[in-house]
Amino acid sequence: GAGVSQSPSNKVTEKGKxxxxxxxxxxGHTALYWYRQSLGQGLEFLIYFQGNSAPDKSGLPSDRFxxxxxxxxxxxxxxxxxxxxxxxxYLCASSWxxxxxxxxxxxxxxxxxxx
Amino acid sequence: QKEVEQNSGPLSVPEGAIASLNCTYSDRGxxxxxxxxxxxxxxxxxxxxxxxxxxxxxxxxxxQLNKASQYVSLLIRDSQPSDSATYLCADTGGGxxxxxxxxxxxxxxxx
Numbered sequence: 001g002a003g004v005s006q007s008p009s010n011k012v013t014e015k016g017k018x019x020x021x022x023x024x025x026x027x028g029h030t031a032l033y034w035y036r037q038s039l040g041q042g043l044e045f046l047i048y049f050q051g052n053s054a055p056d057k058s059g060l061p062s063d064r065f066x067x068x069x070x071x072x073x074x075x076x077x078x079x080x081x082x083x084x085x086x087x088x089x090y091l092c093a094s095s096w097x098x099x100x101x102x103x104x105x106x107x108x109x110x111x112x113x114x115x
Numbered sequence: 116q117k118e119v120e121q122n123s124g125p126l127s128v129p130e131g132a133i134a135s136l137n138c139t140y141s142d143r144g145x146x147x148x149x150x151x152x153x154x155x156x157x158x159x160x161x162x163x164x165x166x167x168x169x170x171x172x173x174x175x176x177x178x179q180l181n182k183a184s185q186y187v188s189l190l191i192r193d194s195q196p197s198d199s200a201t202y203l204c205a206d207t208g209g210g211x212x213x214x215x216x217x218x219x220x221x222x223x224x225x226x
Contacts, residue, residue: 042218106158
């Protein structure tokens with residue numbers, strides 16, 4: 001696609017429910033990143049995919065968070081048993097290849113609110 | 116823990132003046148640096164990248180890198196109200212091939 005597409009754009013969920021966030025990267029981009037941004041805070045790295053594999057999961061805050069990527073394209077970030085502290089904007093970015101010499105293109109994000 | 120530090124601001128600059136945004140980083144091994152602009156409620160957009168010591172100019176924007184001092188800056192000439200945003204500095208200090216972002220500087224251009 002022309003840009004990085006994320007869905008849903010907004011999600012309100014009850015505490016304890018599971019949520020799935022989707023990211024569709026720019027066609028041909030092999031590297032995909034998930035970040036989250038809490039109100040007034042910087043970008044917190046969550047996980048990085050190169051193709052379908054995740055060389056770096058170091059940023060996932062707890063075992064309630066998981067992510068997968070299939071076909072070297074779409075990725076889903078799943079949060080189980082959501083907590084109020086999970087409320088944030090979840091941003092996906094892609095790059096035409098891995099390696100930090102290449103800037104990212106971000107999607108418009110999913111605003112998650114846990115009530 | 117690799118860190119990127121920025122003054123959160125707000126930095127207030129009159130229209131038409133030069134806005135100077137600064138960033139320091141902790142990892143001497145970092146090679147690549149990026150400046151992103153983020154409007155309120157929007158996602159970050161890449162505006163400049165710099166890899167070598169010295170200055171890099173692109174239109175009204177100039178990025179400056181000093182690896183010895185571990186210092187990156189962004190200059191915006193002829194500042195416009197539309198430049199009002201949060202500016203995020205990022206470097207290659209993140210996990211694997213991830214970027215580490217600073218918390219950003221909130222820039223306000225006063226008409």
